[in-house]
Amino acid sequence: MKILIVDDEEMIRGVLREYVEFEGNEAFEAENGMEAVKLCRENDYDLVLMDIMMPHLDGFSAVKEIRKAKDVPVIMLSARGEEYDKLFAFELGVDDYVTKPFSPKEVMARINAVTKRHAQKRSGNEILKFEGLEIDMAGRNVYVDGDKAELTPKEYELLFYLVRNRGIALTREKLLLDVWGFDFYGDDRTVDTHIKMLRGNLKEYRKFIVTLRGLGYKFEE
Numbered sequence: 001m002k003i004l005i006v007d008d009e010e011m012i013r014g015v016l017r018e019y020v021e022f023e024g025n026e027a028f029e030a031e032n033g034m035e036a037v038k039l040c041r042e043n044d045y046d047l048v049l050m051d052i053m054m055p056h057l058d059g060f061s062a063v064k065e066i067r068k069a070k071d072v073p074v075i076m077l078s079a080r081g082e083e084y085d086k087l088f089a090f091e092l093g094v095d096d097y098v099t100k101p102f103s104p105k106e107v108m109a110r111i112n113a114v115t116k117r118h119a120q121k122r123s124g125n126e127i128l129k130f131e132g133l134e135i136d137m138a139g140r141n142v143y144v145d146g147d148k149a150e151l152t153p154k155e156y157e158l159l160f161y162l163v164r165n166r167g168i169a170l171t172r173e174k175l176l177l178d179v180w181g182f183d184f185y186g187d188d189r190t191v192d193t194h195i196k197m198l199r200g201n202l203k204e205y206r207k208f209i210v211t212l213r214g215l216g217y218k219f220e221e
Helices: 012-020 033-042 059-071 083-091 105-124 153-164 173-182 188-208
Strands: 002-006 026-030 048-051 074-078 094-100 127-130 131-138 142-143 209-212 216-221
Touching: 002 012, 002 033, 002 188, 012 026, 012 105, 026 033, 026 142, 026 153, 033 048, 033 059, 048 059, 059 074, 083 094, 083 131, 083 153, 094 105, 127 173, 131 153, 131 188, 153 173, 153 216, 173 188, 173 216, 188 209, 188 216
Parallel strands: 002 026, 002 048, 048 074, 074 094
Antiparallel strands: 127 131, 131 142, 209 216
């Protein structure tokens, strides 16, 4: 894999590069957000490790710019562990969030998990139809009675996860773990809020997302 490491601290880049290359991957470096955006526009990477607090262009802004050009998995690295920062990062559609100080071995485990999930999403090229609801898994498009639904990145992830596991009862904890990531420190209200927004965008086809009282949700045809 080709992995871009973005951090303004040379020592952190060096440690991560050592582990990335030890696992047999190619490592590339950028010391700020602007450099990262430029590199991502000019090259293809399998994953980006992105620090948040950097000069010239912060990590959040860099992810926004990169996502305009490339659909590349992103893991955020930050010394800030506040819930607000994590919520904002996941709303941007990042794939995971690691708080400093971290173990390089843990970062590598997360890299492997994220790239595996991303590969599975890309291989899912089916288009599913449930009455007037059409879901293009590969194209990440959702149509309601022929009109494209405008969903947030996390609403897409949540809907696709529910659909891939349709007919299965999913607890709120399971949804938080698999859709938001295992170090997300939000609570059940995060799931409920996103389900409410998702149902609003699906209009009459909200009926397919069934509430399981005291447990969670499931997608039921």
